[in-house]
Amino acid sequence: AQSVTQPDIHITVSEGASLELRCNYSYGATPYLFWYVQSPGQGLQLLLKYFSGDTLVQGIKGFEAEFKRSQSSFNLRKPSVHWSDAAEYFCAVGYQKVTFGTGTKLQVIP
Amino acid sequence: DAGVTQSPTHLIKTRGQQVTLRCSPKSGHDTVSWYQQALGQGPQFIFQYYEEEERQRGNFPDRFSGHQFPNYSSELNVNALLLGDSALYLCASSGKISRGGSEKLFFGSGTQLSVL
Numbered sequence: 001a002q003s004v005t006q007p008d009i010h011i012t013v014s015e016g017a018s019l020e021l022r023c024n025y026s027y028g029a030t031p032y033l034f035w036y037v038q039s040p041g042q043g044l045q046l047l048l049k050y051f052s053g054d055t056l057v058q059g060i061k062g063f064e065a066e067f068k069r070s071q072s073s074f075n076l077r078k079p080s081v082h083w084s085d086a087a088e089y090f091c092a093v094g095y096q097k098v099t100f101g102t103g104t105k106l107q108v109i110p
Numbered sequence: 111d112a113g114v115t116q117s118p119t120h121l122i123k124t125r126g127q128q129v130t131l132r133c134s135p136k137s138g139h140d141t142v143s144w145y146q147q148a149l150g151q152g153p154q155f156i157f158q159y160y161e162e163e164e165r166q167r168g169n170f171p172d173r174f175s176g177h178q179f180p181n182y183s184s185e186l187n188v189n190a191l192l193l194g195d196s197a198l199y200l201c202a203s204s205g206k207i208s209r210g211g212s213e214k215l216f217f218g219s220g221t222q223l224s225v226l
Contacts, residue, residue: 004152043114043200043217044153090152096141096204097166098215100152
């Protein structure tokens with residue numbers, strides 16, 4: 001069965017600092033991997049996705065993620081965080097039937 | 111171009127009642143998936159509809175049922191509501207599977223269901 005683990009429930013970073021959100025997955029084949037962002041009371045917006053090819057994936061809003069098959073990881077990174085990045089971030093795996101992690105809530109302090 | 115629209119935005123029901131939630135997919139999409147997001151949790155897959163049939167189902171009881179109409183819109187029905195059904199219900203649409211589809215899900219803003 002496919003699954004996703006996001007070990008960090010809550011992360012606080014200073015504005016302008018770098019960010020890395022961790023994600024580990026379990027999937028029986030070549031994984032379809034996603035990162036979504038959710039603002040309070042809203043639906044989810046796709047930041048980026050990985051299906052195949054280059055293991056470093058660029059997304060919207062300056063985010064990137066790196067797929068590491070040997071570590072079953074798909075960590076999300078941003079070199080410089082903005083206050084507007086404060087939200088909840090979900091890693092997900094699957095094709096059509098998508099399994100989400102429990103999310104990491106990002107707080108950005110001035 | 112309208113995205114995924116869901117109605118109503120908020121709903122309050124009592125235990126034992128039945129509820130129907132509605133979803134219109136993004137223009138050009140024919141596949142609709144429903145997710146339940148409990149407070150503080152990630153979305154959990156309920157089921158997916160394509161060509162008016164349920165194609166895949168998550169680990170949800172038969173109290174959860176759905177329907178897809180010829181115009182690709184969809185309904186989620188929940189019978190015999192329990193307190194634990196209180197959650198944000200998200201609808202997501204994706205592209206035509208017959209053309210290889212789009213693996214990208216577009217989400218609506220959800221329906222917040224409170225069961226008292």
